[in-house]
Amino acid sequence: MSIILDHINYIYGEDTTTPVHALKDICLQIQDGEFVGIIGHTGSGKSTLMQHLNGLVRATGGHIYYNGEDIYDRDYDMKKLRSKVGLVFQYPEHQLFEIDVFSDVCFGPKNLGLDRKETELRAYDALRKVGLPNELFYQSPFELSGGQKRRVAIAGVLAMKPEVLILDEPTAGLDPKGRDEILQQVKKLQTETGMTILLVSHSMEDVAEYVDRIIVMNDGSVLLEGAPRDVFSHYEELEAVGLAAPQVTYILNEFRKNGLDVDTSAITIGEAAQEIARALHR
Amino acid sequence: MLRDITLGQYYSTESLIHKLDPRVKLWGTCFYIISLFCFKNFVGYLVAMLFLALVIRLSKVPFRFMVKGMKSIVFLLLITVGFNLFLTPGTPVVSLWKLKITWEGIVLASTMALRLSLLIISSSVMTLTTTPNNLTDGMEKMMGPLKLFKLPVHEVAMMMSIALRFIPILLEETDKIMKAQIARGADFESGNLFKRAKAMVPLLVPLFISAFRRANDLAMAMEARCYRGGEGRTKMKPLIYKKQDYLAYAGLLIYFVVSVALGRMTF
Numbered sequence: 001m002s003i004i005l006d007h008i009n010y011i012y013g014e015d016t017t018t019p020v021h022a023l024k025d026i027c028l029q030i031q032d033g034e035f036v037g038i039i040g041h042t043g044s045g046k047s048t049l050m051q052h053l054n055g056l057v058r059a060t061g062g063h064i065y066y067n068g069e070d071i072y073d074r075d076y077d078m079k080k081l082r083s084k085v086g087l088v089f090q091y092p093e094h095q096l097f098e099i100d101v102f103s104d105v106c107f108g109p110k111n112l113g114l115d116r117k118e119t120e121l122r123a124y125d126a127l128r129k130v131g132l133p134n135e136l137f138y139q140s141p142f143e144l145s146g147g148q149k150r151r152v153a154i155a156g157v158l159a160m161k162p163e164v165l166i167l168d169e170p171t172a173g174l175d176p177k178g179r180d181e182i183l184q185q186v187k188k189l190q191t192e193t194g195m196t197i198l199l200v201s202h203s204m205e206d207v208a209e210y211v212d213r214i215i216v217m218n219d220g221s222v223l224l225e226g227a228p229r230d231v232f233s234h235y236e237e238l239e240a241v242g243l244a245a246p247q248v249t250y251i252l253n254e255f256r257k258n259g260l261d262v263d264t265s266a267i268t269i270g271e272a273a274q275e276i277a278r279a280l281h282r
Numbered sequence: 283m284l285r286d287i288t289l290g291q292y293y294s295t296e297s298l299i300h301k302l303d304p305r306v307k308l309w310g311t312c313f314y315i316i317s318l319f320c321f322k323n324f325v326g327y328l329v330a331m332l333f334l335a336l337v338i339r340l341s342k343v344p345f346r347f348m349v350k351g352m353k354s355i356v357f358l359l360l361i362t363v364g365f366n367l368f369l370t371p372g373t374p375v376v377s378l379w380k381l382k383i384t385w386e387g388i389v390l391a392s393t394m395a396l397r398l399s400l401l402i403i404s405s406s407v408m409t410l411t412t413t414p415n416n417l418t419d420g421m422e423k424m425m426g427p428l429k430l431f432k433l434p435v436h437e438v439a440m441m442m443s444i445a446l447r448f449i450p451i452l453l454e455e456t457d458k459i460m461k462a463q464i465a466r467g468a469d470f471e472s473g474n475l476f477k478r479a480k481a482m483v484p485l486l487v488p489l490f491i492s493a494f495r496r497a498n499d500l501a502m503a504m505e506a507r508c509y510r511g512g513e514g515r516t517k518m519k520p521l522i523y524k525k526q527d528y529l530a531y532a533g534l535l536i537y538f539v540v541s542v543a544l545g546r547m548t549f
Binding site for chain 2: 079
């Protein structure tokens with residue numbers, strides 16, 4: 001059970017005078033239950049790549065295998081794939097349309113052809129999972145705050161019970177508190193349900209703490225791939241493509257350059273503080 | 283998904299026609315269309331066709347783009363030709379059961395078809411070679427005298443350019459919302475008419491909301507920059523006639539006189 005991308009190429013507007021090679025020969029494998037962060041600059045192709053995973057965009061070359069089946073096979077059921085690979089778009093609150101929160105979340109499972117009881121059960125379950133308080137269930141989604149709207153939108157996808165959840169910049173435009181809450185909820189989701197999660201972001205700080213693996217995209221191809229610590233050790237390379245490692249990486253490297261013997265692999269502020277304290281006390 | 287919809291289908295290239303002042307192109311199209319309705323014989327149409335061919339050649343726009351505009355009127359064209367062909371009284375050429383094709387019918391049908399095609403292609407040439415913004419600028423300037431009749435010319439032009447500017451933005455937005463709803467299992471393509479109309483709700487509601495939000499933001503941004511309408515407002519790139527524009531007007535005048543003179547002659 002995994003997603004395999006085999007030499008994926010995607011070219012925008014192939015028949016126009018200015019074709020854009022958005023994805024260049026991408027080969028990736030995503031394991032079950034993994035929490036993967038996909039990092040890249042605006043226009044690096046990360047969102048386009050994510051839209052390939054549930055068949056919304058069709059690659060101009062290459063194959064995608066979901067659980068061993070080629071999704072470009074003629075008799076492959078795309079609708080089923082879309083229920084298995086849930087995709088939460090950027091600013092997902094812009095897709096809300098129903099008169100109340102609960103019916104909006106019901107939209108997804110209803111489209112799967114489930115009966116009313118199952119639909120409502122799933123919607124309720126999904127709203128609980130994203131931590132939305134009960135008293136908001138029957139309010140208009142347009143009256144909620146930005147962070148709450150986003151939770152509703154994420155619940156809308158969760159209610160389809162996907163095996164893989166893709167979140168495209170789920171924290172864009174949220175304040176630090178809202179950002180941390182959403183990321184913690186997502187992490188909890190992964191550890192509790194064993195769901196595979198792909199988190200797209202342009203901020204290293206966002207993902208460093210939570211993910212098992214980072215994939216760095218640049219200009220349509222995969223630049224770096226590996227555990228956060230390994231990826232951040234290439235911080236100079238990251239900088240060259242306009243990305244940045246977490247600030248603690250810079251501080252620790254600066255300490256090291258100035259003669260303090262610290263391990264530079266810490267990724268959270270807590271870890272870094274401990275590491276500095278340890279080095280100073282020695 | 284929605285990329286094949288083209289409105290204000292500007293074809294970007296460098297050519298003499300592209301560089302002309304939009305007013306020249308607007309007046310040109312106007313007079314060209316007027317000339318089409320003055321002709322009484324085929325010589326006039328021949329001159330008109332040659333002139334249009336020359337303009338298309340100068341514009342460097344591939345001919346297939348012109349024909350694209352024709353697709354929308356194929357139906358209208360067929361009806362016009364059909365009615366004129368069968369229902370014009372005169373000397374019969376062929377008669378099929380109760381339907382008669384007359385000599386006059388053939389002449390009338392073919393002039394109608396020619397006239398309609400040239401009309402569409404000539405206006406396509408204008409929209410293909412002029413950016414929407416340029417076009418509204420030109421219109422604003424041309425409608426200037428109407429200000430005397432208290433017509434809000436600047437405001438109308440501003441509304442038009444904003445509307446045109448928003449078309450691609452809203453198309454992109456539609457594409458995004460559509461994808462997001464498809465990812466939630468929405469189906470926009472199957473089912474009967476009623477079902478499909480109902481399926482549009484999850485697309486239209488968010489789209490309207492975002493359009494209103496954008497309009498609100500834009501109004502706020504304009505106000506923040508002290509926009510107060512057209513009174514006393516100057517342009518960064520004012521439209522000024524150049525030598526090539528006067529030459530184009532001259533060419534147009536020659537065409538108009540020659541084609542109408544030839545077109546109204548009786549042989």
